[in-house]
Amino acid sequence: MNTIDTITKKIVITENATDEMRQFLSENFSGANGCVICDSNTHSIAHNYHNYIGYNNIVSLDIHSHHAGESMIEACDEIVKNSQNGNPDYFIACGGGTIHDITRVIAHNYNKPFISFPTAASVDGFVSSVAPITTHSGMKITLASVAPVALFADISVLAEAPRRLTASGFGDIIGKYISLADWRIANLLLGESMDSEIISRMYDAVKSAVCADITDYKNFCVKLLEALVLSGLCMQSIGNSRPASGAEHHIAHFLEMDILEKNEHLHGENVAAGALMCAELYHELANAENIKFTENYAIEESLIKSYYGDLADMIIAENFPPYLNQITSEIFYDNLDEIRKIVKDIPPIQELEHMLSRAGINMPLIVDGSIILRLAPYIRSRFTLLKLCRCLEF
Numbered sequence: 280m281n282t283i284d285t286i287t288k289k290i291v292i293t294e295n296a297t298d299e300m301r302q303f304l305s306e307n308f309s310g311a312n313g314c315v316i317c318d319s320n321t322h323s324i325a326h327n328y329h330n331y332i333g334y335n336n337i338v339s340l341d342i343h344s345h346h347a348g349e350s351m352i353e354a355c356d357e358i359v360k361n362s363q364n365g366n367p368d369y370f371i372a373c374g375g376g377t378i379h380d381i382t383r384v385i386a387h388n389y390n391k392p393f394i395s396f397p398t399a400a401s402v403d404g405f406v407s408s409v410a411p412i413t414t415h416s417g418m419k420i421t422l423a424s425v426a427p428v429a430l431f432a433d434i435s436v437l438a439e440a441p442r443r444l445t446a447s448g449f450g451d452i453i454g455k456y457i458s459l460a461d462w463r464i465a466n467l468l469l470g471e472s473m474d475s476e477i478i479s480r481m482y483d484a485v486k487s488a489v490c491a492d493i494t495d496y497k498n499f500c501v502k503l504l505e506a507l508v509l510s511g512l513c514m515q516s517i518g519n520s521r522p523a524s525g526a527e528h529h530i531a532h533f534l535e536m537d538i539l540e541k542n543e544h545l546h547g548e549n550v551a552a553g554a555l556m557c558a559e560l561y562h563e564l565a566n567a568e569n570i571k572f573t574e575n576y577a578i579e580e581s582l583i584k585s586y587y588g589d590l591a592d593m594i595i596a597e598n599f600p601p602y603l604n605q606i607t608s609e610i611f612y613d614n615l616d617e618i619r620k621i622v623k624d625i626p627p628i629q630e631l632e633h634m635l636s637r638a639g640i641n642m643p644l645i646v647d648g649s650i651i652l653r654l655a656p657y658i659r660s661r662f663t664l665l666k667l668c669r670c671l672e673f
Contacts, residue, residue: 285406287426288428289428295433300394311368311369312364312366312367314369315337316370316382317339317378318342318377321398325371336363340378340381347380350415359385370393372405373398375399376546379405387424394427395429397504399440399441400437401451401546402507403451405508408425416590417589418536419658432504435497438496438500445499446548447545448504449634450547450554450642451507451546451551453489454523455523457525457554457625458522459522459525461664464621464667468610469602469662474522477513478522481509481510481513483509484507484509484510493638511523524661526663526666528553529656530556531553548640549643554631555628556648557664561664562628564673567673570615571673572611573670573671576670586654603670606670
């Protein structure tokens with residue numbers, strides 16, 4: 280599976296994966312001091328493997344959020360520094376997406392390698408080289424981080440994880456329908472660099488997860504994690520999250536910033552909600568007979584200030600310099616037929632809802648979708664079709 284040029288050179292998803300990990304550590308980190316980072320939910324797994332694998336320290340974090348934040352990273356750093364082995368030679372992330380985001384930032388800050396041991400097929404960030412973090416001020420940013428040198432996943436551990444976590448991972452994968460369409464349209468309208476091989480691999484990953492038989496649950500977990508890992512490898516190869524993150528993730532990040540209301544949903548649940556909202560809007564656009572390009576390039580600063588509050592200046596700065604004005608009405612209309620074709624590669628919302636229902640996903644109740652669709656694109660400067668929609672009437 281791992282033929283892309285990446286930092287993560289070894290990926291093992293099997294029963295008794297700790298045997299493979301112990302061998303890997305013996306061959307690559309013999310005599311080194313390791314540190315495993317986990318939380319209260321995965322501490323027992325880390326503790327069970329403590330002597331078996333041979334790492335020295337266990338840092339168990341008290342995590343009260345589904346999403347990694349600056350305060351968690353600072354708490355982790357403090358525990359590591361004050362531990363018996365304050366300067367480990369390597370780290371092991373034992374847990375889900377939050378633990379992995381924290382570990383990849385800590386490993387980067389210490390300039391040390393880390394190994395991924397996912398305990399649920401819950402996100403595509405296990406082998407990613409980027410870490411979405413919520414700052415103290417509530418802003419969702421991407422911090423400098425590092426990808427793992429290896430990943431080991433125990434099939435039985437994956438299958439025993441709460442099913443909501445697995446469903447969340449499926450939601451993260453479904454979101455790729457939107458992110459890939461956004462990337463292809465960005466290439467079409469703005470000439471943004473695009474890798475056709477990566478695009479193809481990403482679609483293959485989505486298809487593999489969607490076609491997996493959920494009644495064979497262990498195998499479903501394996502197929503889903505393989506798809507999530509491949510998504511992370513594609514991000515590594517490109518050097519950013521473009522293959523796996525578009526308008527659906529901007530909506531997810533917006534929801535996770537608690538701008539409108541407190542959000543207690545998992546990341547993949549928020550991504551799934553964003554994917555449904557985008558799919559409905561994108562198909563409405565593609566099916567519209569009359570589309571007017573308004574050249575409404577202006578950023579809605581008053582709207583941003585009304586909702587983002589103290590974060591408004593950072594949000595406005597994120598959207599400068601504006602680039603939508605590079606897309607003229609001539610460019611848009613010349614490429615409209617191709618945009619329609621790309622959107623048709625996104626399953627209709629009813630089909631997506633069926634997929635998500637089959638996986639048992641629990642999505643946020645969207646109170647005011649229209650305002651979310653207006654505000655979420657400002658989260659990142661990245662082009663999406665959703666961002667372009669403010670220049671369109673249909």
